Amino acid sequence: MANVITDEMMEYVGILAKLELSKTEREQAKCDMGRMLDYIDKLNELDTDGVEPMSHIFPIHNVFREDIVKNSDERDAMLANAPKTKDGAYKVPKTIE
């Protein structure tokens, strides 16, 4: 494996992804991520000069919707998906601004 993921990198990625990993999980993830980066390096060996980056797998563009209200009040159906609700809103742990 050419790419080695450091513990510092793991911690940073953990913060970004809001993930807490056990020691074994962390070692496994370090290994997986290293291999993924190796694979990207392999892809980077290809000469892509002058090739336009692909932004979508289908060769289509301009899929639009007209500006017309079609959705009605589905609040209860939407809230049914939430673990906790209160007064018609989603209840989450306190956030500090």
Add this chain to the structure above:
Amino acid sequence: MSRQYETVIGLEVHVELATKTKIFCACSTEFGGAPNTHTCPVCTGMPGALPVLNRQVVEYAIAVGLATNCTINQCCKFDRKNYFYPDNPQNYQISQLYEPICRDGYVEIDTPSGTKKIGIHEIHMEEDAGKLMHDEWEDCSLVDFNRSGVPLIEIVSEPDMRDAKEVIAYLDKLRLIIQYLGASDCKLQEGSMRADVNLSVRETGSTRLGTRTEMKNLNSFKAITRAIEGERERQIELLEMGKAVVQETRRWDDNKESSYAMRSKEDAQDYRYFPEPDLVPVWISDEWLAQIRARQPELRTQKLIRYKKEFDIPDYDAQIITSAKKMADLFEATTAICKKPKKVSNWLMVETMRLMKEHEMEAEELTFSPKHLAELIELTDKGAINSSVAKEVFEKIFLEDIDPLQYVEEHGLKTVHDESVLRTVVEKVIEENPQSVADYRGGKEKAMGFLVGQTMKAMKGKANPAAVNQMLKELLMVGI
């Protein structure tokens, strides 16, 4: 000798677009609904839900780009900006980083030293987040996703501004352009226009940019001005003490009138942008661009010229009337009915502005109909009501949009033109005020004012002051 510093300011302005539906779903954008009543699987980030772009959002963004002299990026794309916060149900915001819709524009502002160009780096389209409310009772937060997915454009300026005055002039210019385009109502207080201020200082003469901070939560021109002045001083103080300015995001506290650094340990500014795979690219053809260009409404600069030419109103009037789109719309609609541009302009500039100030309203909040103002002007011109009654009626039109004809009839406010009625009242006033009558006859002109006032009072304001004056003079002469 103390060093001289220059402030360098760039702005990120978010503008909420005036579409009926959200940017990626058919939910209503209407303001003020009960929490979560305008939501669906797309704007609450349900797994598998797919966004579909609102065409009107693209058209508004192009319209703003054209009006601010931007180059339109004819192949633009969306990207994901990743971050975790409860107001963001998807854990990413769909925005544009790599291929924003507009680039390299500018607007011109007036400064004491002449016209100045403020560069626009780019304009991109993105979605708004939900709203968090803090529940004190249960010590938790409540999320309302009605705002989630409301379309925004973010207008990023170049760091071309040097003080608060230039910032305000730039914002005012943007606001007017966007209001005239009908792309947004741009209300700072209500958050349909929001400005983040990027500010750094450097020694005068230096061409290198200093370390900048970003200030958020500025929701009035006053807050923006205070925040700029405060931040400039704070940064200069740090530099004078030999300390470094830390690049950080600061939040403005309107009550304390100061800013503080937002916590940033867990808030790593690493958004890991990548192309949004759920949306296809937007290709803007020359034909589409030409159509939008042809539909562009008349902007303020053009209106100013036309008003002076077509309606023959003074520059001063034209400046004030075009300072808000709503005002200009009212002017044109009322003038079209009564064909008296100068009179319409007077009502708008004097009484309307006075009442707006009294009720702390902005032009966009005006609700009276042009028809009623036109009728009021007709009533006054015909002499059916006098000017003080007209003012009273106008206040009713301004507040409740009442029908002036009906109101004047119902409240018996019509000027009494019957000479015999007036004569009787004047005779009575003369009889009851011998002292004033004597004063007037003795050469005290002031006494006349008092007698006119007494007559108007007795007539409950329904007389023509000129006619009262005339009648009084006539009868007082007779008595000598």
